[in-house]
Amino acid sequence: MPAFENERREAFAQALVDGLPPLRASRQVGYRSRGNRARQRAAHPDMVRRLKEIVVERAGGKSRDVTSLIEVLVEGAQAAKALGSVQALTAMRGLVVEAARLKALLPDPPPPPDEIIPELSEAEWLEQYIYKPARLAAARDD
Numbered sequence: 001m002p003a004f005e006n007e008r009r010e011a012f013a014q015a016l017v018d019g020l021p022p023l024r025a026s027r028q029v030g031y032r033s034r035g036n037r038a039r040q041r042a043a044h045p046d047m048v049r050r051l052k053e054i055v056v057e058r059a060g061g062k063s064r065d066v067t068s069l070i071e072v073l074v075e076g077a078q079a080a081k082a083l084g085s086v087q088a089l090t091a092m093r094g095l096v097v098e099a100a101r102l103k104a105l106l107p108d109p110p111p112p113p114d115e116i117i118p119e120l121s122e123a124e125w126l127e128q129y130i131y132k133p134a135r136l137a138a139a140r141d142d
Helices: 007-017 022-028 035-043 045-058 066-083 086-105 122-129 133-141
Strands: none
Touching (some): 007 022, 007 035, 007 045, 035 045, 066 086
């Protein structure tokens, strides 16, 4: 995906990659939105794809994150399949093989935690974690 045609949208993407939070990036490039709209704009699928591309571009194509490269290879394979020619299918096969090879290089996901954390209702969470001065004073007295 090339840069966004809308200059403000591209500047927003660049600001996000620079590490700005969505609301601050949004205001920096001239949007007059609230935090919720800025977060929605940052989470849009086209924006997420563009952010990954910018990271790879800035790394000079030498990004250690191969997941975005795998996604690009799979998208290319799907586009080649749609063409239906012998050359496209050969290209698709090569792309799928390379994606599989790169996927094998990814580290294994971390094992699940030993302890399952129970889900608390809002009332239970508030009871357990809300700041209570009386509880603090009792802990000091002990």
